[in-house]
Amino acid sequence: MANVSHPRGDIASHPDAPEMRARYDRMLGGRDVALVDGPVFLLGLYCAVSPWILHYTTSQPALVTHNLVVGIAIGLLALGFTAAPARMYGLSWAMCALGAWMIISPWIVGSSPDAGVIWNNVVIGALAVVLGAVCAVTAARSAPKQ
Helix, strand or coil: CCCCCCCCHHHHHHHHHHHHHHHHHHHHHCCCHHHHHHHHHHHHHHHHHHHHCCCCCCHHHHHHHHHHHHHHHHHHHHHHHHHHHHHHHHHHHHHHHHHHHHHHHHHHHHCCCHHHHHHHHHHHHHHHHHHHHHHHHHHHHCCCCC
């Protein structure tokens, strides 16, 4: 039987090799903060389920819905950071804004929150601000110079 397969050669001589290398470098260039994506997603997940973990679903019903919605928003930002980093890291400051909102939300959304609810939202908010700032600073540092 005849061998009809093409022998594998070195791709370095391919005319599109430099362009393929440049695309590959651009694609990996947006992954500088890949280690932050997971913690951001876990933070959003915890924020969404924290009313049930801390058992304030009956005492603070407005904060239950609030934390669920903000947690889902943080989780979606994390998924966006993972799926399309070059496009999404510009929204890192939005996560900082969500974190700041989480810090003040017990007094605005809730009604006379107790210390556990306040500490929960302050810690979630502070972590969101820190992780959002890390994403934003790293994205700004790795942005292509024009």
